Amino acid sequence: MKNVYPSYYDKFRCIANLCTDSCCKDWDVVVDSETEKYYNSVNNSLGEKIRRLTVTDADGDRIFVSQNGRCPFWNSDMLCDIYIGLGEDHLCKTCASFPRITAEFSDFAEHFLSFACPEAARLILAEDNAYRSFENSRYRLNSEDYDTSLMEILLRARSENAKILNDRSAAMAQRLGDCLIYNARLQNVLNGDEPGEFVCPSKQISPDFIFGFFKKLDYMHDDVPKIIKAAESAANRSITADFDDEFEKLALYNLYRYYLNAIDSMDVLNVIRRIVCEFIILKLALAAKPELDLTDAMQKYSKEIEHSYENSEEIEFEFMTNPSFSAENLFALLK
Ligand code: SF4
Structure with missing residues (x-):
């Protein structure tokens, strides 16, 4: 079995009693x-x-x-x-x-560090081109555990998304908008339809539906609810390019970590929706509170939302049933 690792993986050492949170x-x-x-x-x-x-x-x-x-x-x-x-x-x-995580797909295994660990989060945000070994690897797919032709499509699509997200000539908001378009069209094809036109709503959209939903999730502490409240207070501000490098690394982490889950769900859009919602919440929270410690906010968000089975289930269900979370609406919020 082929194993691939991001470049930050081997640098991890638990900092034990110096940790700002703790597993x-x-x-x-x-x-x-x-x-x-x-x-x-x-x-x-x-x-x-x-x-x-x-x-x-x-x-x-x-x-x-x-x-x-x-x-x-x-x-x-x-x-x-x-x-x-x-x-x-x-x-x-x-x-x-912990925080080492393995995603196994019979023919190959991909290894990650979890963003919910503060030291891992620091390493992930410090590293450029962290996933080059994923792109240089050619997986030989023979497994009978899943549809290998779908896996080929997902691996190619993940690389396309990574190219979009790595393109620093555009602001992150634009790169995420391009990912929404790419995956909305691919999703249509996976559903057996034509790729179709991507039509952005002409009227202005408020992000309140995002805050309303994310506020209702189950939290162990009040850090993330406070971040959402701060974002809500800046709902009518526009999204700037501040800290785009950090948001790029967070988006790439989520892309590589979760995109191939579509081998079971047949859904390539939800991971992009999750990335976009986190981006909007944290960007607007920063607009309201420039003193916010962004690494800490991203790590807490990962611990409370990404690593909560219950919250993840709620999010998947909401994305599937609430048309407000359409790719078009999310795209409009990034403009
Ligand atoms: S969260 Fe990470 S750095 Fe902190 S105690 Fe756990 S493994 Fe160590």
Whole structure:
């Protein structure tokens, strides 16, 4: 199997107690059975504590019981008691791998760092041309697990989108508008229709429908709701080209990370819709609050929205059922 990695991948080192957020809070840690078997053999007070605080959740997964939204082994020095007591080799797979993420497609595997980790977010935003190895790789597709001719189309389409997003001669708003047109037409073809004309609405559109929907999602903290509120207060401002390089890297991260999911969903538009909504919310929030820490805002958005299964489901459903989120309306908001 061919494996490809973005250029920032190997640079990652967890910064532990220097982290501005932490994967040791807000999330349940799922413990794999092999590691739990080892923990059951640890004959000391830490082993007893691990056994006492490992329970079965509603999905049948074995997890550490969180205490006040924190992993019970994350100590007051913001360090991990299991790492200290048993060593790095005995972390469960969840803790040992995060923020490394693998998307496997039988014939090939693509590896990423998650934007929800602050250190990974910093690395992703620091790197130009991070996905060149994805473009230089030729995957030999033989799998019977999916439609290989559709995968060929998606790989070519992803490269086309990447070319558009990498074109710094245009502002990011224009590049995203071009991606909407490209994918709306491709979606028509995937649906068995002609590509068709892309007709932008002639009347002015307000982004309020975006804020109204995203405000209603489920949040663990108030950082993202505050960002949306700030964006709402700047709803009638125009989108500038400030921080376009950072938005380009965020868009490319989302494109490479999610575009090939269309092999199952047959939907190439939703990932672009998600990128555009995040772009509009964060750009307008910056217009209202220029002092906003953009890397921090992008990382929090990723943790609360991209990495929430429930929020992601809600978004997919809304995009499919609410015509306000049409490619044409989103295009009009970028003008
Ligand atoms: S979020 Fe990233 S940097 Fe922070 S503690 Fe977790 S892995 Fe380390």
